[in-house]
Amino acid sequence: MSEFSDDLDVALERVIHASKVHLDAVRSGHEPAIAEAFSELAAASEVYGARLRSATGEVTPWRPVRASRRKPDPATLVHDGMTVSVRKRRDYTVPNVDDLLAAATDIRNDTFSAGGADVHWSDLDADISDVGEAIYELLQAADGSLAGLDIPELWAGAGLIMVNAVPRPLDLTEDDDQEDLPFLLGRRTAVLMRIDEQVQPADPEQRDPFDDDGA
Structure with a gap:
């Protein structure tokens, strides 16, 4: 059980780190960095969820997001009063x-x-x-x-x-x-x-x- 606990702690630390990197990227407004951080956070969350289920049978409220992030279409923001x-x-x-x-x-x-x-x-x-x-x-x-x-x-x-x-x-x-x-x-x-x-x-x-x- 201790081995599972160690694995869970490592996986959780990865989620926390990835979350901080993602937040910094969002604040920077740099789209390539945001996309990369988004992928890392999704991967870390998925690993943590899998290890949690394997060790305890419990699940996380997060679902893996595999859809690619896309920039908004300028046409949706270009209008009178924009x-x-x-x-x-x-x-x-x-x-x-x-x-x-x-x-x-x-x-x-x-x-x-x-x-x-x-x-x-x-x-x-x-x-x-x-x-x-x-x-x-x-x-x-x-x-x-x-x-x-x-x-x-x-x-x-x-x-x-x-x-x-x-x-x-x-x-x-x-x-x-x-x-x-x-x-x-x-x-x-x-x-x-x-x-x-x-x-x-x-x-x-x-x-x-x-x-x-x-x-």
Whole structure:
């Protein structure tokens, strides 16, 4: 009986592990990973169920799912009143953090001088000391546009734009410990368009051929 118990414990641990991997894959929204994790979880559940029946005669409430997972047909999500999710990712290299913080501080102060409503006198008493805050101020100065990040202190890298049809709009009141949850799309979505943006990184060693000042 102890051998059966050991086998059951191992099989159960496999189910628990497979469940966690499956949940992580679902949260990632990466369809190939979800499909693989789904298969592993189904296989682990089936093995545990078989060993449980053999050792005790008891059964699990799970039934093996052998049907293949399919992505939803975009036609079922494309209709009048549909919700379209447009997600944009752009990566940047920060060659020098101190230079970025100083540039963001100057831009924030210039925004205030120009009549920016979101800057207060108290904000001008201290330099920006956090990269996240620096990016925030640069975006604020550009009214939320990524064009605000087009400064020498940030080198733009590759970017990606994804357009998806989603079953329901974003709800910012949802409380979840996973901070990136709003960017994770579930299974019931359809990709309408993907745009890859390849950008040549800035090279500080490359001199401008039109710069003939002798430098």
